[in-house]
Amino acid sequence: MVNLGILAHVDAGKTSLTERLLYAAGVIDAIGSVDDGNTQTDSMSLERQRGITIRSAVVAFALDEDTTVNLIDTPGHPDFIAEVERVLGVLDGAVLVVSAVEGVQAQTRVLMRTLRRLRIPTLVFINKTDRSGARPQAVLDELRTRLTPAVVAPTAPDDELAEILAERDDDLLAAYLDADGPLPRARLRAALAAQTGRARVHPVYQGSAITGEGTDALLSGIREFLPASAGDPGAPVSGRVFKVERGPAGERIAYARLFAGTLAVRDRLPGGPEEKVTAIGVFDRERGTDIRRASVTAGQIAKLWGLSGVRVGDPIGTVPAGAAGGHFPAPTLETVVEPCRPGEKGTLHAALAQLAEQDPLINLRQDDLRREIAVSLYGEVQKEVIQATLAHEYGVAATFRETTTIHVERLTGTGEAVEFNKKNGNPFLATVGLRVEPAPVGSGVTYRLGVELGSMPYAFMAAVEDTVRSTLREGLYGWEIPDVVVTMTHSGYSPRQSHAHAIFDKSMSSTGADFRHLTPLVLMAALRRAGTRAHEPMHRFRLDLPADTLGPVMSVLARLRAVPDNPRTQHTGCVLEGAIPAAAVHRLEQQLPGLTRGEASLEADFDHHRPVQGPPPHRERTDHNPLNRKDYLLAVVRRVTA
Known part of the structure; x- marks a missing residue:
């Protein structure tokens, strides 16, 4: 194989x-x-x-x-x-x-x-x-x-x-x-x-x-x-889902490569959702398409039915290190999708959710306050394809707003904040203290405990960590903070209280919701004290162009805020490399044919983020804005009370 x-x-x-x-x-x-x-x-x-x-x-x-x-x-x-x-x-x-x-x-x-x-x-x-x-x-x-x-x-x-x-x-x-x-x-x-x-x-x-x-x-x-696939059919099951599609009846079908072991019909995926495989299709060498089999073994690719919760990229058991994803950068563009017919917002969301099953990197971003849905993109052609797919396969006519650039935020210092249970206007039965510190680019979010693990129930600890990670998707300016060290410095809770007949009294006892609602307030206060700076995505570009068109191209690059290196002569033309804002790549592509008689060749892919010069760009928030304590508490406490 x-x-x-x-x-x-x-x-x-x-x-x-x-x-x-x-x-x-x-x-x-x-x-x-x-x-x-x-x-x-x-x-x-x-x-x-x-x-x-x-x-x-x-x-x-x-x-x-x-x-x-x-x-x-x-x-x-x-x-x-x-x-x-x-x-x-x-x-x-x-x-x-x-x-x-x-x-x-x-x-x-x-x-x-x-x-x-x-x-x-x-x-x-x-x-x-x-x-x-x-x-x-x-x-x-x-x-x-x-x-x-x-x-x-x-x-x-x-x-x-x-x-x-x-x-x-x-x-x-x-x-x-x-x-x-x-x-x-x-x-x-x-x-x-x-x-x-x-x-x-x-x-x-x-x-x-x-x-x-x-x-x-x-x-x-x-x-x-080319080497044949290797793997021990008798070893523990190991594999990865690399594609998900919908069948004629709307059922999910997962495409998976098995690196080791044997997976049979009615087996449960190790390390995956608690669901059984109901059918297996293995690709047939005579017909080219898949045919049903009772099992799939190491080295093969199979289609799996019965896994309603499966997503692209899900591991099956323990996946070999070389099979991990993350080989290309994430999308750097996004746009808001709106239905042409106002009554189809629910239908649009359901359709986009199915498309996100097939391509998780479109990264649906639901704004419940404005009832808007944003998707991430690699480029304009992908936007056109999503629009056409919605119309042809789901019957939803949709429009797209102008494409914007996805920025990130990075900390400029260290900050701490704490809210104590039942003190200083804290309406939640919880104590949470957090410290935020800058982390190296690419290191991700690191969460640490500066308190004893047993200082409060594990469920409350987990609620704080989960909420920290989700809150970091929108920093002070609304952009994700991808690299940061967060340390929990304080913790506390109100133990379970009951009435005489052992009826749980929620008004006197901490719940996970107390910690989930308080954590955004504390984290944003810590971020404010640390400070963040917005960074824009930059692409590394290479231009092969006729030497006599270099001057006009350099003028356009300057207007697009690109930073070119010194040009190099090559044969009858020249090569120009450098960095250009991701937002400007499409405009450069549009102008190049006219500037170079159609003879230029451009390649550009994401390279790094650089600090934004001037006022930081803001993105509309999709949460209840924990930066505004009064409005946040009005929204959250009212919802909790209701």
């Missing part, structure tokens, strides 16, 4: 390559066309209409008598990078498709960097060699200069192959230097297979998915150089 991902920049031809591989394996009788909307893996109506992959899809084929390939076709557009991220953690190997016409593109570089960082064995296929303007040798040179020098054609002369492999293998280098003549071809092929399996080198093939040229060689490369 080989679980193989097909990855590429949009329009490089990966879905066409998937069709060709399925045809060569005898799974389909005719090759579908992306333009005609009849491919196997682009099954969504929107995918067929737009000619792009939006959701990952799995299909199987027989590589040989003993090996089955589960092939996962992934989106190529950068707005759907989250879909790619979920797939990376379940792969044994990958094929990165590069167009022989367009060459290395923005998403190509992002994908290869990630594949190499995760050490996923990867083959490269230079596609579209039959097209006018194809330049396969120039693209091979681009791979070496813009992706990695560790690419080599398996058919390269022995000397060239030996030199590349010896650079990454000391034993082979010694043998190469000591040999009187060329090293045996068999030893070079074995070394190529070993280094490919460790993601040190990447065999390169070329051809055309449309004509079939080169695909037999690629299949041979998959067989020879």
Whole structure:
């Protein structure tokens, strides 16, 4: 079994390559066309209409008598990078498709960097060699200069192959230097297979998915150089859910890769929701689609029914470290979604909640005060797709407000605050004290106890910690505080009180609600004393452009508050790199064609956050605003009393 991902920049031809591989394996009788909307893996109506992959899809084929390939076709557009991220953690190997016409593109570089960082064995296929303007040798040179020098054609002369492999293998280098003549071809092929399996080198093939040229060689490369899945069927169950979809009856269907163990129908997921698996589908090498089975074993990908609470990214048991997510940055844009018909707010929320099951990073943000729903985005195309999906699949016409940038807040100092039970106007039967301190970027929220764990019931302790984490989603300016150390410095409660007949008296006894309602007030007071500063997301950009257009482009970059490095001359053009606010990337994309005669190439992806200069941007709060004590208490106490 080989679980193989097909990855590429949009329009490089990966879905066409998937069709060709399925045809060569005898799974389909005719090759579908992306333009005609009849491919196997682009099954969504929107995918067929737009000619792009939006959701990952799995299909199987027989590589040989003993090996089955589960092939996962992934989106190529950068707005759907989250879909790619979920797939990376379940792969044994990958094929990165590069167009022989367009060459290395923005998403190509992002994908290869990630594949190499995760050490996923990867083959490269230079596609579209039959097209006018194809330049396969120039693209091979681009791979070496813009992706990695560790690419080599398996058919390269022995000397060239030996030199590349010896650079990454000391034993082979010694043998190469000591040999009187060329090293045996068999030893070079074995070394190529070993280094490919460790993601040190990447065999390169070329051809055309449309004509079939080169695909037999690629299949041979998959067989020879990509490792089969490993895992002990008798070990404890370990796996990960990487996709969730809805069936015809609205039931949730989870796609999961099993790293170890065996999962059978009627089993409960270890470490997961208390639900039983009611059905299992394993992908069939003859038909390509899933067929029902009684169980799934280590190394396989399966569809699981019966798990109504399952979400994308959920672990099954203990997941290997290399299968974790978080390979790409979170979205940096957001927008408010509104129904065109006011009476459909509930329907809209339900539809967006189902879309969030499939893509948790759209991160629904419900504002109960204004009855608004915000979603996070990677770009404008994703917004268009969500809008079209709502209309076509859920019958909800929706409009989107102007896209805005998602900022974060970082502490500028340390602050403390405390509220004591029954003192100084505290209406809650609870004592909570908190100290907040800055934490290193990327470290997340660390919660510590500066009081004895047994100083009050554990349920109250947990209520404070849970509320701290949820409250930090909206700091002083309404933005999330992602990196902070919070220490509980004071605690206290009113013990359980009962009347003569042992009836619980809530008015005299602390409850979890007391701590959940008091904690936001204390935390915001501590944050005020510490101070926060808003930070905006910055993308690292690279521009390849004609040298004579550098001046106008630099002027636009200045207006967009970009910080360019010194330009570098390259061939007949120049390369310009630097940092640009995430909010300005789309405007730069729109202006570049006119500035550069359509000859510029731009790639940009998130790099860091930088402090906002000038007045901090505010985001509307979705809570009862614990920064305003009077209004907060009016809202919360009235609700509690009611």
